[in-house]
Amino acid sequence: EKYVYLFHEGNASMNELLGRKGANLAEMSALGLPVPPGFTITTSACRRFYDEGKTIHPDIGRDIYHALHTLEETSGKRFGHPSNPLLVSVRSGSSTSMPGMMDTILNLGLNDYTVTALVKHKENKHFAYDSYRRFIQMFSSIVLGVDESLFEDELEKVKQQANVEQDSQLTPDHLLDLILIYKEIVMKETGHKFPQDPKQQLLTAIGAVFDSWYNPRATFYRRIHKIPDHIGTAVTIQQMVFGNLGPNSxxxxxxxxxxxxxxxxxxxxxxxxxxxxxxxxxxxxxxxxxxxxxxxxxxxxxxxxxxxxxxxxxxxxxxxxxxxxxxxxxxxxxxxAKRTAEANIKIAVDMANEGVIDREEAIMRVDPAAIAPLMQHTIDPAAELNVIGKGLDASSGAATGIIVFDAEEAERQHRTGHSVILVRQETTPEDIHGILASAGVLTTRGGVTSHAAVVARDLGTPSVVGCESFKVDMEQRELHTDTVILKEGDVITICGSTGRVILGEVPLVPPKFSREFCTLLEWTNEFKTMRVYSSVNTPQEAELARKMGAEGVGLCRTELMFMDPERLPRVTRMILARNQFERRKALNELIPMQKYDFHGIFRAMAGKQVTIRLIDPPLHEFLPNPSALALELERARVAGDNELVEEKEALQQRIEILHELNPSFGHRGCRIGITYPEIYEVQTRAIAEAALELKMEGIEVYPRIIVPLVSDWREMKKVRETVEETLQQVFSIYRDRIDIPIGVFIELPRACMTADKIAEYADFITFGTNDLTQSAYGFSRDDAEGKYLAYYLDNNILPENPFVYLDTEGVGRLIEIAIEQGRKNKPNLKTGVCGEHTSEKDSVLFLQNLGMNFISSVPQRIPSARIAAAQAAI
Ligand code: PEP
Ligand code: MG
Incomplete structure (x- = not known):
């Protein structure tokens, strides 16, 4: 096996073997661009390095020396030569770019002799000594494991003694002193002299770069970007060129x-x-x-x-x-280039319009998950802002949060539910976990290509960098601005689109899509084959969904129509009702409101399908919290309000009766509609009446009804009878009729396995993949994440969170079986999916391949769902 490739032996397609950097350097050499010569040691050598107990096999070592020899010939310089030395950089590069996560060593090949040659050759003492000084510092900290701050402290001391601010103001003599001090540090810390043999420097440096593949920040970066650990990094050795040679460099x-x-x-x-x-x-x-x-x-x-x-x-x-x-x-x-979501879309659409790529490719280039920042609110242009500073607009979007000064604090505050703005002088790759935990990043130094900016753009985190009028005082943990001193915990807002830093919270406005974004979304319609519906609960949401391009409503969760504080007590009353009489009374108050909302949704979706789910109240989500109730009761007693005491006591008793140990699988879904048919009756009536009334107004309505949490065909049969009877009653009263298909919501494994029988009573099937994931795994969707799922993910027990990424092996297989079963006797049976998975690209691709007819997402995720659906079809 070949482990070492000279640049001219490689090309861009050898990305996996040579890493992206190595492959692109090879490609650029082939294009005849001015690339300093060099060679790349493959990722497979890295894997072997780990297989062989972190050693570089002598065979590979030999190949490296061989390539080095060729490099000497091309450059006309010799490694370690006292008058004409070759100096190289040693840089990491895996097949997926991980900016700044692994180590790099520059100026390798310098020693006490070659540095003198460098002085003569470049006629620049300052440059030569500074290069050697930097090399000792880099090599010792990265390869020999010496604490870098020991060197930094000495550099600071020498600068103070010399009374200068910048490194560049030090004289060659200062630098020579520093070199001696640095060498002493190395001796003291490692017990050895600083290595003088360039070949030894090279091999140990290559080992150290391989080793940096598993440093904590790189490991963390891979985890959040889902880059596999086993691929390893390549190492590129390249002849040094010097940007620090003076004013024309x-x-x-x-x-x-x-x-x-x-x-x-x-x-x-x-x-x-x-x-x-x-x-x-x-x-x-x-x-x-x-x-x-x-x-x-x-x-x-x-x-x-x-x-x-x-x-x-x-x-x-x-x-x-x-x-x-x-x-x-x-x-x-x-x-x-790493870029913001906004830039990515503009570039993809522009390039398609320029004819550089086609529309398919433009769509493929937009990650549906990465457009979330575009759906965020931005600062209201009309708002009065207390702008306290301005830096560079490094990553767009606005973020408000409390100031924190280090990555650990960012994580801590984030865990306790705070939105945080990480404020640093500059960020280093070690801050990555803190950046990830932050809503925004602010630095006082650095440009838009600095680490903080690149990583923030990559993560879609709003960021302002290089806000130079600010000073971070780490000791006092304060941020000094021109006008105020802010403490850790104070609230600021940053606007990554304009670079402004604003005191306190600010009013935000909803997102406005760029012309290119609208164009891209238009293009999705040319390719996608699944319909993209929206899951909405109010007329306002339906309007928003339509604006986002929803082709109808895939799911209207009727119980959620009552979540506002005015309506909720009525739902509670209905759930708590002791008998049919009380229930009907509560329903009679609820239904007019619901009918009014149906009107609104139908109107907003005129000409499009609207699927309404009959009530599915997992009781625990709607009942008052028992301890809060106990407190209220206590208060009523103290106040001596007997009537209130009685009411609360009755409520308490009722809750005790209704209390379920496992409410997710409790008295909910169609079980409610079967035990209390009047609830489904009244809802059906409201749906049919609203539809017929709009029909009379000449509005095109296409209502559909869906029955939740079905496990057995008999349930479906029963509910269907109730619904159909009610529809007939309404039709005869209104002397008009409208087609209202009745579908089944499949959320339980048993329903999947027996979908053939259920389909006899269902006009279509919708899968609720949230509950289906819950019931297939037996993981509570409310508790799993906090209790054990996070551990599972951290420790690779499970590869992904199945509530976010559809589990194709198990849950997916159940869906596949259900479709097969369902279409056995009804080959044209339409199927679709509602649930959180419908904008996640891998899940959507899987659903497309199962032959799904539609997916349904919340309005904010419709653009992602449309892109994912188009990508799945391309
Ligand atoms: C589901 O279970 O996937 C679903 C869409 O229903 P809900 O989230 O309302 O339980
Ligand atoms: Mg459900």
């Missing part, structure tokens, strides 16, 4: 289109006299690309041409790292 990162807005313009940042890591780490805030254009117009023009070339070649927006060494341009990396 520098380093930059540029995007071929704007990563926040998607605007088609070169967008990037540049830092003169710096090395690549300086930008990524956000230690200095870089300047916009125009500075390069002004100072080195030819170099800039060359870069611009290359950037266009790369975007065309890869047919996607590129994020390009480059270095200018004394006006000479070198490209060090290109990759598909």
């Amino acid at each position: 520098g380093t930059g990162i540029a995007f071929t289109r704007h990563p926040s807005t998607g605007e088609n313009e070169l967008f990037g940042e540049f830092m003169f006299n710096a090395q690549g890591e300086d930008i990524v780490a956000g230690i200095r805030t870089p300047q916009p690309m125009t500075v390069l254009k002004e100072r080195l117009p030819e170099t800039f023009a060359q870069f611009d041409t290359i950037a266009c070339h790369l975007e065309k070649h890869y047919r996607d927006v590129q994020d390009i790292e480059f270095t200018v060494e004394e006006s000479e341009l070198y490209v060090l990396q290109t990759r598909s």
Whole structure:
């Protein structure tokens, strides 16, 4: 097996073997772009490294030296040569990009001799000594495990003694002193001299980069992005070029289109006299690309041409790292750019319109889960805001929350239900778990290509970076702004679309879709074959759903129509009723309201199907909380209000009678409609009356009724009889009729297994995958996550949360059986799914492949569902 590839031996398609970075460097070399020469050690060498107890097999070592030798020949330099030394960078890169999560070592090959050669060669003492100083620091902390702050502290001390602010102001003598101090630190901490043999440096560095695959931040990043652990990282060795050689050198990162807005313009940042890591780490805030254009117009023009070339070649927006060494341009990396959801959509649609990709591909490029930020509210433009600062707009969207100053606190506060804004001077990859727990991220330093910005965009977290007028005081845990001092726990709002930082909470407005987003959603209709309905409970939601492109209502949960505080007591009264008389009385109060809502929903969905579920009250969701009730009773007693005491006591008794140990599987669903048929009767009447009344107005209505939580065909038969009888009564009173199909809501395994018999009494089948997941696993959907499911997921007992990602093996198989059974005697039986899974792309693809006819989502997720449905059909 070949473990080492020179750049010219690889290409972009070898991503899995060479990692994305290695494969793209190979591709760029082949394109004839100015890429410093190098080679890549494969991901398979990394896997072998782990298989063999974290050692690099001598065979692989030999291949590495062999490639190194070739590199020496191409570069005309020699590794460790005292007058013409080769220096290299050692960089990680897996097949899925994990920005900043693994380690990188620059300037490798420096030692006490080669540094002197570097001085002579570049005629720049400061540069040479600073490179050596940085190398000792990087190598020792990453490879030898020396605490990096020991070096940082000494650097600070020397700067103080020299009375300078910037590293670049230190004299060569200061740097020489530092090198000596650094070497002493290494001796003291490791018991060995700093390694002088470049080949030894190289092998140990490669091992360390392999080893960084399992560092905590990389492991965490993989977990949240669902990147498998076993794939490993490749390591790329590349000849160094120097951006820190003086005023005509520098380093930059540029995007071929704007990563926040998607605007088609070169967008990037540049830092003169710096090395690549300086930008990524956000230690200095870089300047916009125009500075390069002004100072080195030819170099800039060359870069611009290359950037266009790369975007065309890869047919996607590129994020390009480059270095200018004394006006000479070198490209060090290109990759598909991480971007905000908004930018992603604009870019996909623009590229389809430009003819670079087709519409199918444009749709495929939009992750249905990643558009959530676009559905978020934004700051009301008319609101009066107390803007306390402005930074760079790094990741769009607005977020309000309490200030926290470190990742641990962010996690802690998030766990207790707080919305938090993580405020840092700059973020490091170690902060990733804190960023994940935060509603927004604010940094006082760093540019829009800094770590914080890249990760925030990737996660869809609103972010403002480089807010330089702010100072973070970590000791006092305070944020000093120009006008106020804020403490941890104070509330701020950040607007990642404009870079504003605002004191306190602010009024928000609902989202407005960009033109490109509307276009993309239009395009979904050209491809998708499943209908996308919405699950709505009010006329307002129905209107919203229609605006979002819903093709009808797939589920109206009638019990949820009563959740507002005015209506809820009436539902409670109905549930608590001791006899039919009391129940009818409560119903008579409820139904007019419900009928009114049906009118509204039918109207909003004129011309479209509206499926209404007969009442399904899991009792525990609707009854007063017993301890709250006990408290109220106590208060009434203290107040001496006998009437109230009596009422509360009666209520308490009734609740005790109705109390169920397992309410999810209790007296709910069609069991209610069978034991108290008057409830379903009255609801059916309201549905039919509302429909007929609108029909009279000339509005097209297509009502459908669905029966929840059926486990046996006899239940379905019984309810169907009740519903049909009632419909006939209404039709004869109204002297008109309307077709109202009656379907079954399948949420229980038994119903799946016997769907053939049930289908005899059902005009269509809808699967409720929330309850079906609950009943298939026997996991309570209310408690599982907090109790054991989180543990299961953390410890890989289960790969995914089945309430979010449809479990295809078990729940999916049940659905498959039910469809087979159901269509045995009714080959054209329509089936669909309601439940939380209907906007999740893998689940939707699975449902498409089962031959599902429709899915139904809440209005806010209709766009995701439409995209997922189109992708499933492409
Ligand atoms: C379901 O169980 O999947 C469903 C849609 O119904 P509900 O969430 O109302 O129980
Ligand atoms: Mg259900």
